[in-house]
Amino acid sequence: MNATIINPLLHGLRQIFRRGWLLAVWGLLLVSGNAAAQAKDQLVRLAKLEIHPAQLASYKAALKEEIETSLRVEPGVITLYAVAEKDNPNRITILEIYASQAAYKLHIQTPHFLKYKVGTKEMVKSLELIETVPVVPSAQVKQ
């Protein structure tokens, strides 16, 4: 290839790299700004449940379905992370993070949440909802 082909090609590549860097910097600024703003509005709480032992398997299946559907279809549900205690498997704790109060209000009106809530009503022995404040709002979870 001669200079009439190579020179415009090199010029084009240079332009792409220059703009690429600018875009990358803008992108990072936007993402970090949004992350901070989003974390500020988040609703973070712990749900502590005790389940009737005979219905634990049914309860867990219903919870699993509800969590998987919420995470898949609701952008405002940041996480629902549920754990069962090894020594007391009937005791479940759920870390709930919603993008905002509005996202939470939407969540509790969804068909999948209502199905879970009504379907597991008799399985739940006790439920305690604890409103919390994250200690490190920017803390990440690796996927």
Added chain:
Amino acid sequence: MNATIINPLLHGLRQIFRRGWLLAVWGLLLVSGNAAAQAKDQLVRLAKLEIHPAQLASYKAALKEEIETSLRVEPGVITLYAVAEKDNPNRITILEIYASQAAYKLHIQTPHFLKYKVGTKEMVKSLELIETVPVVPSAQVKQ
């Protein structure tokens, strides 16, 4: 540009796209397989702490530093997500997820963990570690 330049160029691009697809599919299989395998090995627990009220601010600063450093430098620390109860700010719960038992053992030998542990010893009124099993091992947290 004439055919002697364009044809090999098009051929090369076709090869790249073909291999690209294959690589993408292999990549997805590897990632999803790894995610399932990784979730199986994870060590997931809740740490429940009560902090002496007069030292709450110092404790939170130390915890924040420890969490941020761990997430930044330890690939095996999946998350350390700490919340304080709104109605009892001295009560802190930390959801801890480590990639494996080995990752946890490494974590508690790091200088930043030891600094936190020693530095906050007198600030902590009580500490309860609850070993847990995730109800939905594949549950994701959106960033």
